[in-house]
Amino acid sequence: MSETVFATSGTTGPAVEWLRTEEQLRDEVRLVGETLLGRVDHVVSYAPTEHLYGRLYAEVLPRLAAIPVEHRWRDPYAPLRLPTGARTLIVCLPSTWQLLARSTAELARHGQVIALHSTGPATPAARRVVARLRDTACTAVELLGSTETGAVAHRRIAADHEHPLPWRLLRDVRWPDAPVGTEHRLRVSSPRLARRRDMTASPDAWELSDLVVRTGERSFEHVGRASRLIKVNGRRCDLADVEELVRGRAPGLDVACVAVADPFRGEHYELYYASTGAGPAPADLRTRLAGLPRGLPAPRAVHRVRAIPRSATGKVRLGDVAGARSAVRSGCARPDHDPNCP
Template sequence: MTIQRWWRNRESLSRVVCDLLAGEFARLRPGGSPPAHPHRWPETLPLGPDGVGADSLDLLQLASALNEALHLHRSGIEDYLLVHRTVGDWLDVCEAALGRFDGALSFRTSGSTGEGKRCEHPLAALEEEADALAALLSGGAEAPRRVVSVVPAHHIYGFLFTVLLPDRLAVPVVDGRGTSPGGLAAQLGPGDLVIAHPDWWGALLRSGAALPGGVTGTSSTAPCPADTARGVRGIGLARLVEVFGSSETAGLGWRESPDAPFRPFPWWRFGDDGRVTRHLADGTVLSATLQDRLSHDEGGFRPSGRLDTVVQVGGVNVSLAAVQAHLAGHPNVEAAAVRLMRPEEGTRLKAFIIPARNAPPREELYRRLTDWIEATLPAPQRPRALAFGPALPVNGMGKPCDWPLATDR
């Protein structure tokens, strides 16, 4: 089977570009109204105030983000983005630029947490992984007939599984993000391949929906809780393939049982110094420093926690340090601590606040902070429970510790 260049599929190019622009626009306008036509922008839609809603400064940032991701500067025609102002125009510029150079793409870590880090990947490396995934996911009792995605296409997981993989499977892509997990389950059938993340699978379980036979799922962005992985099989999912990786590395390994270690993709070599390396066919050597602790056993590996302060909220990487610094920057806040809620508390962030000396009474402070949080932070970064006190919580050893959710303000 001959596989065309990914960007020659106009629908795939549109999903990548529109998801990237929508994500960048949301970053530029935290707490603001979402762009028009979420998840699917018509090509005639203007990018300016009478369409998506971007002003001249927004357009400059959107063009820069697109240039960075698709390496449009390698073609020398990226400036045309600022001349043309509809979605279709920008797709045309991208298509022309990628026709000159399409050998690399860049993805950002923790895209909703602030600056993030740009991670460049040779297209050949991503295509090699997509080939391996196609072989892995074609091995079930039902041949894949559709890819049903609930993840954005401009992150590395979405690009691999909803852009490169469908071309290799020769199947269409259905965007399921506008439908609830339970509602989407009712629309699935044998041969459907659902591309999702742990929180989505957990929400599907809570919906009480059942799945028809022959549906396969994938999960990535974080290890899927064992109870969730077992639970979705209990409601009819034929296979759940977990892929572990990062924006820096793409996929590192996969597994089908929550009790098993991840099986490394064969091209990776794991060093004792926390680095991984990979050799491409053209002699290029790729290497990256892992952000997760890995324990190796049984010919595979098991994640054992992050080495940094990034957690998962709604399938999105969120930097606790970035949110904490943001809260501490409020004039009525002396200091702040931020943590992910315990499982019995919820799945969002919580914050402990030391009020500044000039802070208003507690109820007024709570109102000010919650309004400010809504206006200045994207949804995954917003603490949903605030506690207050004269000092940050510490344990008997004087080290930072957890705190219960506040029962009052």
């Protein structure tokens, strides 16, 4: 049986390879198609096909349906022109919505559009686009899942000022009987779970890093992550591993990475550091961090502070780190395309 390899992003170690059968890929496309998408005549994809999400909806779906696909991830800034009369699926990353926000007139004119979102939280730009297209036939839905599990749940993207809807499990996904109203890590079983390279078969169940509160028999609210794993425009980034890399490139610094919401990428992180001596300037440290291993994104901003807030046991008080930067007003460096430092 042929299998396709998908790799999760490695940080200090090698990437982990997960294998999926052709049947699993086809089953996921058909399931999501029947549940959310309906008829699709044309695909416009901003998701690269080397990752599971892009492979499913920009390669497997067009092949099964014998329909054309535009790989817009190769040139995402090209003007959006949708084929008249064709029900079009737009495969979105978190960063795609800033581009779609400039094309709402084209989306509204076309009308027959369904936007599919995954690989990270829906951004404010996504909710603004949904609000602007409220009175059209355009729809927007998002998937929650991982390379290991495939898609496990779905919901409609809420517009600006709307309360987010609960997530609903896809019909072939099962989960333990966790009590309603309790917070726990999302653990699921499904015939679409991938097989890790060193496994002889797919696992019976898999626990994601997502923290959820069960709201019904097959629904839940997402409340955060149990680990320090974030996804920057769909690319996994373990903040604990980034901190170790920083310490290796700049010995003697006390560092802490803090996850932040990002209007363009969904999630990102900022780096805070303190030094007992002179230490590097924020801009110099940012230069040292260019080209982190395995394509890890550099921090959105670098802040120098007098001290990293820690508990009596030495653990970083993440909730207090951002407030520490007010002690050093000039200690900040950001890339040119981000807003100015406070």
